[in-house]
Amino acid sequence: MAEKLRETPLLDELEKGPWPSFVTEIKKSAVKNSMANDQLGILERSYKDRIGHWKHGGLVGVMGYGGGVIGRYSDLPEEYPECAEFHTIRVNQPAGWFYTSDVLRKLCNVWEKHGSGLTNMHGSTGDIIFLGAKTEALEPVFADLIDMGFDLGGSGSDVRTPSCCCGQARCEWACYDTMGFTYNLTQHFQDELHRPAFPYKFKFKMAGCANDCVASVARSDMSIIGTWREDIKVDQGEIAEYAKTVNIADDVADRCPTGCISWDGKTFDIDNANCVKCMHCINVMPKALAPGDEKGATILLGAKAPIIGGALLASVLVPFVEMGEENYEDIYELAEEIWDVWGEHGMNRERVGEFIQRVGMGNFLEQVGLDPEPEMIMHPRTNPYIFFELDEEED
Amino acid sequence: MATKEEVAEAMFNMVKEYHGKKNLKALDLTKAMIEKFGDEACDKKLCKKAIRELVDNGKCTYSYVGGSYIVLPPEE
């Protein structure tokens, strides 16, 4: 049905300029969809009032699930009745965010039939976001999604939708099959993803190399980043080609964090024993340099945003693991060990990174059955307050 | 071992008892049930099945208030 668009003098200012406009996007749906039109109206109202008009609440999923839907209600239901209920549905994306035109159209048809027609491609965790569903639409959307082979993502105190870089599908630097592993992992932990049973959320992100295009080191409780152990592969012929356009001394050798590159204008030499696999030289000269053999990954743990104990970057838990399909099960077991310990002793809303800070990394390692290794720290402690164990033998 | 149905029933009674007083997480229910039935008769796996039973048959539902809880379904 054709809609008469809400008046939006303030938002109209955001249709100007070269960057694609989200206001134009909302209008594209609003001309056909009354929910999107009221959403346009309430957003204009926020621009006028300088405050948001949304409330959060209770609703979390479809029948049987405890995640995948975020309940959202407006605080102006009389004035904007069609978006009074405007819930978010998180739809688990295919690994690497690859689509065919055919499957995208099917997703659009589902969302045209039941919702506002507005989406995020994609949400911050990686899901396809259907933005704006009425409560009565949740079950029908879910049924249609399942029919076409899609399922909901995570929300609340569960495994959040795992996501990854495009890995070996396109990238020569990917040291393991991020997409294959992410698909396998997501299937393996379906119950943990749909039925929240943790103290708080737990995110997995998979990056194929230390460039970390999915920001896993900053944004995931368990970050699995590809790396390698053998020497960087060097093609001296291609180096000579790069030397014509790249200042190899300044922009490659001098930028090496461990100074392990020597370049005399003819031969490019790497002291591989001192290379920390940071990716810089490979990034600058991708035709000449490539990650070495014996590839695998490092597992890091505990990244999070500030709420509530302060932001954390992930830290090294397992310096090197092989990442063949036969190794996946070991990683799942490690994750389950971690959930057991954190589930037993973690507090409500305490992320695993905060939990480790509270109980101590040494204790945590003992509990999950890992040995302490010097790769886990920047440097040993500087304070002398060691919790010596009481059963330590007397000398 | 206790049955999944027995544990689910005990969980349901606990959720009813705490309704309006304290929200319970899956972990709270699990710890309470292992305590109640003893670790010979009840473990985490059984509790997981019992929670799924409770939620799948609609006797309880999940809710989110800064964390995920298992609650009585909202009254229609």
Place this chain on the structure above:
Amino acid sequence: MAEKAKRKTDIGPPNHEQFLPPVIKKNYGKWKHHEIPQPGVLVHTAHSGDKLYSVRAASARLMSIETIRLFADIADEFCGGHLRFTSRNNVEFLLDNEANVKPIIEKLSSEGYPVGGTGASITNIVHTQGWVHCHSAATDASGVVKSIMDDLFPYFDGTTKLPAKLRIAFACCLNMCGAVHCSDIAILGVHRRAPHIKHEQVNAQCEIPSTVSACPTGAIRPTTVDGVDSVEVIEERCMFCANCYTVCPAMTLNDPVNDGLSIWVGGKVSNARHEPMFSKLAIPFIPNNPPRWPETVEAVRNIVEIYAANARNYERVGEWIERIGWPQFFKLTGIEFTKYHIDDFKHAGETFKRSMHFRQSQ
């Protein structure tokens, strides 16, 4: 209730393999190298000699299904229906035919989706929902992002060069549903007033003990208002984190006059050269000024321009500042340094200067 049919659940996401273009299926895990022949285009070459052309276009992230259908049509016309989205919300069309690169770029540009964002550029701003859909937003996200990207557009389409890639992220409150804490430039919505407590709703909507324990500074205490149980906030102890609001919807911090934005610089997630770094505070507060937030746009452009003029090749913002020192950063950018820049949360002392290493000469 009638007996329900057995529900199908827990099927998980579809397997990605069915959506990959033939050139990717054939060369999966066998790519050799890549080049960026022009802004917005990546060419990956496989060991087999096959080539994949990825054409990267801007998107608003908030997308109508009409636009997704348009992208589907474009993909059908030029690349066998194959496309993907990036971790920064761009759309990428995946071509195996070089002859279609120029026409698809023209088509995308004519539809309002310009290409760019590759290499040493500014690409799409990772951002959150803001006033579009969030209950705790201190500002809008999409509007500020649109205004900044309009202004920085020459850095996206390759007209203006940068020393290295520059990643911007935006989050509309401290929950930070985006990698704001580790971005070259981060814009963060902030509240500056303690929660407004709707006492008549606290008892009905909130669990008082968990609301009290939600406060990291112990600023919330149980109390009784007009004979009904509620909570009170010691305002001097509030650091405006809004953790209480997440567990108790009757305690909103949203405020039309006092909410606004802060700007942070020098974070990164990549391990290239320097280890990953947090973003650090540059500007504690800029008021909300919709619809186009000119003060915020100006502040971001200033930092970008000073960085572009002073950094060395491949030096990210944080690496550049580490080389020149923070006093010089504040001097060059003209940003005022205040007491708010000095940490006073846990372990604050770790950020104090404890050496004689200064650039004192004029």
